[in-house]
Amino acid sequence: MYLGRAAFLKRHWRWLYRVGSRESVPSPLVAVAGGRVVGHGGLIPVTLRRNNEERTATWFVDFAILPEYQRKGIGMALAQAGMMSCPLQLGFGNEGSVGMLLKCGWETRFHTLCFRLLLRPNRHPSFQGSSMKGFAALAGLATRGVWRARAFAGQELSASPATPDRLAAFSDGDGGVALHVPRSSEFLHWRISTHPYSREYFVLSLRGGRVEEGYSAIARVVDDSGYRRLHLLALRGEPANRHALGRFFAGDVRWAVKNDIHDIVFITSDPMVAKTARWWFPVSKRLRFVCHANDSSGADFLSGTDHMWECLDSDFDLMHVARPGDEVQ
Structure with missing residues (x-):
């Protein structure tokens, strides 16, 4: 994870993950070993609409595992925990994260x-x-x-x-x-x-x-x-x-x-x-867009490529270096 992003999250994670806005969505998810955090996954709850139907989903962001703990199933365990918290999941990922999510049954599209x-x-x-x-x-x-x-x-x-x-x-x-x-x-x-x-x-x-x-x-x-x-x-x-x-x-x-x-x-x-x-x-x-639904109804809701995503919808403009004051004292 970018160092500036990490500094921003230390100070503002409650805002970004909308903590408390959806009781069923625990965020962030962390993996702990030996008393320290070795894995992290952020979930941003959001409302989706298609026609007149609205459903709750989560953006998967900020998934990172310490290098020495990678390839041990920690990332997949965090992803599966996030999938259990909400019936619809979305994300834009890099090659590594997308590969792991595909193993969890996610689908990928390149329409954005x-x-x-x-x-x-x-x-x-x-x-x-x-x-x-x-x-x-x-x-x-x-x-x-x-x-x-x-x-x-x-x-x-x-x-x-x-x-x-x-x-x-x-x-x-x-x-x-x-x-x-x-x-x-x-x-x-x-x-x-x-x-x-x-x-x-x-x-x-x-x-x-x-x-x-x-x-x-x-x-x-x-x-x-x-x-x-x-x-x-x-x-x-x-x-x-x-x-x-x-x-x-x-x-x-x-x-x-x-x-x-x-x-x-x-x-x-x-x-x-x-x-x-x-x-x-x-x-x-x-961009690599990935999505997953926990049931067939949700899969129909997410189906196709007639999606309308903009920078505002996820956290693209938040990938920046830390501002003075972001660092936790």
Whole structure:
């Protein structure tokens, strides 16, 4: 697990795992040997909706086993304990964790994409001290020039604080038949308003317009050792209006260049949105989505690939280094 993530969890795990919001979901799960924690698994309870039906599920996150205790069945035991706490389970995992979950009967799909636009790749922590840093700087300079020109005609966007009134525009959108996390006022209050760094969230929308006009997005700028990522967490707008969406993405790029953003990150499983996003965020990767249901009814509920996931639904924007004060004294 990333060290910054671990420091964040030490201080804020009760918030992230929504402790107490679902009595049947014990989180986190820990494995103890010799008086110390050797394995950890986090569960985030969430409501899912398909058509007019709602069910409770859990996101599986932060599963980690100390190296010397791996391949001893501890990870599978933690996973099985989590599976018993809720009838529906979801997750986005790496190759190692997904392999273990598949052995527990989980299914995997690759319908969710992560898009990025690297505007200053030389600022990325992985390039610090690297012989490739100079090349990355030239690549970033060329990228900014091309995308600044492409985004010149884009919408002029403004950033407004993510107040409850502005978040209300994103609340309870119609997800249709697709499986999704409903944007209830309760969910947005937990995910944004009570976040330990809630002031980092804002709404990008048409300058001079209302959030309800055109496309808008809940966003966050995360500073990772000086590397500034703009996360577009959730979109709001007319689903079928690709032209308007393209102009909004152009506005995002224009805003990012103007505000010295080094990297834009955007996640979607909507095929139409993804088709438009490719024009503006050229680096893409398919994410490993995994799910499991404890009975056939739940399996039908999770079936198919007509899912609508965004960065806001899980914890993608929370993968950051610790802030001052996160460390437990």
